[in-house]
Amino acid sequence: MTESPLWPLVVYFFAVIALVLIILGLSSLVGPRSTMQRATIEPFESGVVGIGSSQIPISVEFYLIAMFFVIFDLETVYIFAWAVAFFELGLFGYLAISVFILILVVALIYEWKSGALDWGVKKRVGLRE
Amino acid sequence: MSGLQLQALLPIITLSSLILIQMMFIAFARNLRLTVSISVIALLLTALSFFPMVDHLPISATPLIQLDGFALFYSGLVLLGALMVTFLSYDYLRDQGERQDEFFMLLLLSCLGALILVSSNHFASFILGLELLGVSLYTMMSYPTRGLFTLEAALKYLILSGVSSAFILFGAALIYAIEGKLGFTELAGMNHTSAASGQFILLMGSTMIFAGIMFKLSLAPFHLWTPDVYDGAPAPVTAFLATVSKGAIFALALRLFTTTGLIDLDPLLRGLSFVAMVSILAGNLLALLQDNVKRILAYSSIAHMGYLAVAFVVAGKAGGQIMAMEAASYFLFAYFLTTLLAFSVVTIMSIADHEVDTTNLGDYEGLFWRRPALAAVFTATLLSLAGIPLTAGFIGKFYIFSIGVAAEAWLLMAFVVIGSGIGIFYYLRIIFAMTKAPRTDVKIEIPTASGWVAVVLTVSLVLFGVYPSPIIDLIGELMISFG
Amino acid sequence: MTEAVMVPMEHGLALAAILFSIGLIGVMVRRNIILILMSIEVMLNACGLAFIVAGARWGAADGQIMFMIILTIAAAEVSVGLGLLLQVHRRLRTIDIDSASRLQG
Numbered sequence: 117m118t119e120s121p122l123w124p125l126v127v128y129f130f131a132v133i134a135l136v137l138i139i140l141g142l143s144s145l146v147g148p149r150s151t152m153q154r155a156t157i158e159p160f161e162s163g164v165v166g167i168g169s170s171q172i173p174i175s176v177e178f179y180l181i182a183m184f185f186v187i188f189d190l191e192t193v194y195i196f197a198w199a200v201a202f203f204e205l206g207l208f209g210y211l212a213i214s215v216f217i218l219i220l221v222v223a224l225i226y227e228w229k230s231g232a233l234d235w236g237v238k239k240r241v242g243l244r245e
Numbered sequence: 246m247s248g249l250q251l252q253a254l255l256p257i258i259t260l261s262s263l264i265l266i267q268m269m270f271i272a273f274a275r276n277l278r279l280t281v282s283i284s285v286i287a288l289l290l291t292a293l294s295f296f297p298m299v300d301h302l303p304i305s306a307t308p309l310i311q312l313d314g315f316a317l318f319y320s321g322l323v324l325l326g327a328l329m330v331t332f333l334s335y336d337y338l339r340d341q342g343e344r345q346d347e348f349f350m351l352l353l354l355s356c357l358g359a360l361i362l363v364s365s366n367h368f369a370s371f372i373l374g375l376e377l378l379g380v381s382l383y384t385m386m387s388y389p390t391r392g393l394f395t396l397e398a399a400l401k402y403l404i405l406s407g408v409s410s411a412f413i414l415f416g417a418a419l420i421y422a423i424e425g426k427l428g429f430t431e432l433a434g435m436n437h438t439s440a441a442s443g444q445f446i447l448l449m450g451s452t453m454i455f456a457g458i459m460f461k462l463s464l465a466p467f468h469l470w471t472p473d474v475y476d477g478a479p480a481p482v483t484a485f486l487a488t489v490s491k492g493a494i495f496a497l498a499l500r501l502f503t504t505t506g507l508i509d510l511d512p513l514l515r516g517l518s519f520v521a522m523v524s525i526l527a528g529n530l531l532a533l534l535q536d537n538v539k540r541i542l543a544y545s546s547i548a549h550m551g552y553l554a555v556a557f558v559v560a561g562k563a564g565g566q567i568m569a570m571e572a573a574s575y576f577l578f579a580y581f582l583t584t585l586l587a588f589s590v591v592t593i594m595s596i597a598d599h600e601v602d603t604t605n606l607g608d609y610e611g612l613f614w615r616r617p618a619l620a621a622v623f624t625a626t627l628l629s630l631a632g633i634p635l636t637a638g639f640i641g642k643f644y645i646f647s648i649g650v651a652a653e654a655w656l657l658m659a660f661v662v663i664g665s666g667i668g669i670f671y672y673l674r675i676i677f678a679m680t681k682a683p684r685t686d687v688k689i690e691i692p693t694a695s696g697w698v699a700v701v702l703t704v705s706l707v708l709f710g711v712y713p714s715p716i717i718d719l720i721g722e723l724m725i726s727f728g
Numbered sequence: 729m730t731e732a733v734m735v736p737m738e739h740g741l742a743l744a745a746i747l748f749s750i751g752l753i754g755v756m757v758r759r760n761i762i763l764i765l766m767s768i769e770v771m772l773n774a775c776g777l778a779f780i781v782a783g784a785r786w787g788a789a790d791g792q793i794m795f796m797i798i799l800t801i802a803a804a805e806v807s808v809g810l811g812l813l814l815q816v817h818r819r820l821r822t823i824d825i826d827s828a829s830r831l832q833g
């Protein structure tokens with residue numbers, strides 16, 4: 117392995133910092149000073165005036181979907197790992213991943229039936245009155 | 246994979262498939278009685294599925310799972326605890342809200358995690374078991390819709406438990422970096438092989454794992470979460486946390502430290518002695534200041550984990566391993582019976598209450614006049630916790646004491662004696678509170694399932710306190726096939 | 729394995745240790761529960777990094793498998809954490825951890 121010299125990296129690092137300092141310094145020296153005006157604190161200074169707060173309450177369903185996404189997204193990691201080694205694993209691997217997917221399917225059916233996937237009004241299957 | 250190995254996985258397969266079946270029943274025909282029946286059947290079938298392999302021990306099925314007598318004994322304890330908690334939770338949850346079925350599924354999942362944990366022989370199965378146990382437990386804690394305390398306890402436990410899992414994982418990564426192996430048996434005899442810098446990383450890694458496990462067992466410098474979580478969690482879940490969760494983690498720790506030889510690291514052994522002493526002292530002294538039964542039980546469990554840590558220290562001394570394991574196993578058995586019984590009394594007291602559990606010492610005043618049977622049961626528990634003769638707790642403590650003497654750990658023994666002395670004081674305080682004049686005349690209903698749990702546990706508590714030899718023989722027989 | 733592995737293992741472990749410490753400090757200092765959960769995620773991922781580094785040293789897949797397991801665990805922990813958080817928010821209207829301190833140790 118050939119040892120590549122380190123100094124270009126160091127020069128580059130300092131060059132970047134110097135460039136940033138120069139740009140910031142010049143613009144504050146040369147640029148126009150703006151005083152606090154009526155529209156200064158607006159999000160878009162010369163654009164459309166915003167209405168209301170951006171902190172609107174988000175529906176709980178989004179969180180639920182996000183959680184399902186996190187869980188089911190990760191299962192692909194395992195399935196992908198199995199797919200990569202498909203031929204080496206052979207029949208045993210196939211059976212193992214089938215069990216794995218079966219469990220996922222059962223979980224999905226459960227989620228569906230218990231109304232977690234419904235948007236808006238939950239069906240709430242099988243609740244005692 | 247051979248038939249024998251498949252047989253060794255049978256308990257795990259049985260329990261998992263029954264959980265799936267239960268899940269489908271919950272999805273299509275939600276019925277609390279049915280769900281609970283499936284839970285009970287699942288636990289019994291799992292217990293039965295251990296029997297075909299009794300003659301073939303030890304079996305290692307895949308590098309992850311090692312089934313030996315040790316694992317068998319602790320699996321039995323886990324299943325017993327889970328069964329009792331199932332009955333208690335049924336009474337506790339029955340009249341609250343509508344969606345209680347999933348709780349029992351989570352209970353089974355948690356139990357599955359504990360089963361994996363006690364037979365785990367590899368860091369991968371260790372972590373999987375630990376998290377399966379933990380994640381289900383947080384959800385169970387926050388399950389009842391009464392009050393905010395449960396949520397708060399669950400959140401606290403989630404955060405601290407996540408941190409401690411991270412510690413264990415990082416420690417495992419450091420050990421893997423030096424040794425290149427993750428299986429416990431393969432790691433045996435490490436820390437003699439590598440260079441000085443490797444030694445340092447190994448010690449770091451072991452210390453981090455050690456700290457993580459100390460946290461989960463709520464041993465002294467890491468015990469601060471215990472009273473809050475015990476107090477906030479619903480009583481049956483606290484029972485599960487105190488027995489099944491801690492018992493499984495203790496079994497795993499014992500296996501991890503003895504098979505890998507981590508226990509031979511001198512700094513760790515010294516740290517362990519220190520932790521044992523501080524736990525015994527802190528648990529017993531802080532319990533004196535409490536007026537809340539659940540908190541007293543929490544501090545008492547810290548002290549009991551301290552006594553168990555004594556067995557750990559003895560296991561690290563030359564020739565003490567099998568002896569220490571036998572003592573620890575009996576002690577844990579007694580602790581299981583006693584703690585389950587204590588929390589079943591708290592559960593029965595709390596069922597009528599819909600906001601928080603009935604835990605103030607004042608609420609227990611006059612219990613002897615209101616419900617003599619319940620008070621008698623609670624008295625038996627407290628005497629067993631204090632280690633008074635004729636109870637299982639006495640035999641357990643005596644066992645610990647005798648191995649301590651045999652290993653000549655005099656300083657530790659002094660702490661055990663002092664701790665037990667202080668302990669009697671606060672246990673008696675609860676008993677005296679129960680004999681006072683009652684404040685109310687409200688009748689305490691004793692539900693059938695919980696009542697039977699209390700009866701069975703009381704009988705075994707006294708029976709194994711008077712006549713402990715069957716269990717001692719069983720433990721002795723099972724521990725032979727360790728490793 | 730070719731000899732193109734240029735980063736020594738100790739450096740990788742040191743980076744993982746730094747990340748782990750940042751996460752730990754985050755858990756201890758932050759008061760917002762979401763940020764605490766994020767810090768736990770940082771800690772768990774630091775463990776994952778340590779496993780990857782260690783696995784690269786031995787040229788074995790063990791480290792990467794452990795990383796996958798860690799990813800799964802982190803997802804499960806955080807999902808449950810978010811669920812609890814939603815419940816807390818619904819009842820308290822805040823996610824500041826100090827307001828959830830009715831239990832005093």
